[in-house]
Amino acid sequence: MTVTETQNKxxxxxxxxxxxxxxxxxxxxSLSQNAKLKQQAGDERTVNQILMDWYTNETHHEFYNFWEWKKHGKKVKKGERAFFVWGKKRKxxxxxxNSNEEDKEFxxxxxAYLFSNAQVEPLKKAEND
Structure with missing residues (x-):
């Protein structure tokens, strides 16, 4: 998959x-590998920032997770599929x-799942309470 194939529409x-x-x-x-190619070519943004730029268009231009949209008084429309990026590193x-071996930490x-402005609608008054 090339960068051109993974952009916009x-x-x-x-x-x-x-x-x-x-x-x-x-x-x-795969998308992250393409984003890393952009970084190697001089793009100083993070992989997630590059991905978000690729996701952004005239329709999709503001992104939040499910709970952040709720804080903004919006709900994700039924059946919408999320955009995804890398979440924060976790341990x-x-x-x-068996008991002879030690647990391995990694x-x-x-x-992380995000929804755009085009995928949400206002919460009804009762839903927001």
């Missing part, structure tokens, strides 16, 4: 067609299979 189709978490991770990894522990970046 087609990027939305690719993001919204992902059905499983694995498909989302695979696409996010986790993998339990040892770090990872989870997927």
């Amino acid at each position: 087609t990027i939305h189709e690719m993001v919204f067609s992902c059905e499983t978490k694995e498909e989302k991770k695979d696409l996010l990894r 986790a522990t993998e339990k040892a299979e 770090k990872f970046y989870p997927i």
